[in-house]
Amino acid sequence: MDALANSAVDARDKNWYIDKGFEILMFVCGISAIIFVVGIFLFVFKEGMGFIVHDMNVGEFFLSPKWRPTSLNNATYGILAMVAGTAAVTILAMAICLPFSIGAAIYIAEFATGKTRETLKILIEFLAAIPSVVWGFIALSIMNPLIIDTFDVPMGLGVLNSALILALMAAPIVTSIAEDAFKAVPDTYREAAEALGATRWQTIHKVVLPAAKNGLLSAGLLGVGRGFGETMAILMASGHSINIPTSVFDSFRALTATIAAELGETAVGSPHYQSLFAIGIFLFLITFLINMTADFIVRGVRKG
CATH class of the missing domain: 1.10.3720.10 (MetI-like)
Known part of the structure; x- marks a missing residue:
């Protein structure tokens, strides 16, 4: 009887660990989408922040139809x-x-x-x-x-x-x-x-x-x-x-x-x-x- 009880306890503990593992795995899968989106945004924001802070003219950027970023004398970013x-x-x-x-x-x-x-x-x-x-x-x-x-x-x-x-x-x-x-x-x-x-x-x-x-x-x-x-x-x-x-x-x-x-x-x-x-x-x-x-x-x- 003691052996059966111990095996039942071991099986229950094993199932608990399996359930907990799947719960953690599902949580990681669910939260990964948010992590990826935030990571992509941070990367894009980091790469573009230098232009926004130092080189961007807001009026020209949004209101000008001229896009000449390679011009040596008068580069425009509209x-x-x-x-x-x-x-x-x-x-x-x-x-x-x-x-x-x-x-x-x-x-x-x-x-x-x-x-x-x-x-x-x-x-x-x-x-x-x-x-x-x-x-x-x-x-x-x-x-x-x-x-x-x-x-x-x-x-x-x-x-x-x-x-x-x-x-x-x-x-x-x-x-x-x-x-x-x-x-x-x-x-x-x-x-x-x-x-x-x-x-x-x-x-x-x-x-x-x-x-x-x-x-x-x-x-x-x-x-x-x-x-x-x-x-x-x-x-x-x-x-x-x-x-x-x-x-x-x-x-x-x-x-x-x-x-x-x-x-x-x-x-x-x-x-x-x-x-x-x-x-x-x-x-x-x-x-x-x-x-x-x-x-x-x-x-x-x-x-x-």
Whole structure:
């Protein structure tokens, strides 16, 4: 009996150590994401702080469209044109993406059943698995000549091309979050509307969409964050020309593409090098605010 009792105690102690080990491991995995984000921000902030403190002219940096960091006599660091180009392509991409993504989410959540629903979800998620550089090749080899032939313009690399590619890249995340927002609407809402004689479309339009509006807004905000953070595909589809776009066919240069194109060619520690990290800080703050806003909205949906 004593041997059995001792073996039971040993087994319990062993299980306790295993449970404690897994608990510590899960805690480390959970906290690692926060550590990595904070570490990345500290690194970017450290590299860009020298430019912000010593070389940055706030008015020129945010209000000047002239980006000439390699000029020997009059180096200028204006990101207005890049901000305008990034904002223009993101807004146009969301204008294209949101109607199709929300429509797809409505069909998947409210109409599709069984294998049809699962197949559509797999296909939409497959879009997210396509590498960014592949989307860039599509922009160069397919969309560029298509835009030239369709609209009779000299070049198809610009805002429209980038917006179409970015809309396809943002569609999976927007569709997935929008579908979750529709699923979060209680079935009792739909049943009550149907009991009052509402049709399927009336129920979606008058009941489901208003009830899911916060989730749809968070989906749109995350899509905007995806647009601001995209690099390689936009670099290949934009034409990479520094100017404020006045037409959907104008070429432009994105903030992220500027960092990707110039960082490897600058001297480490130079004002040009540090200015690129200052752009990174600016992008980090924008995407952080967008994601935090979306998170607050989602938390509000869950509490509701």
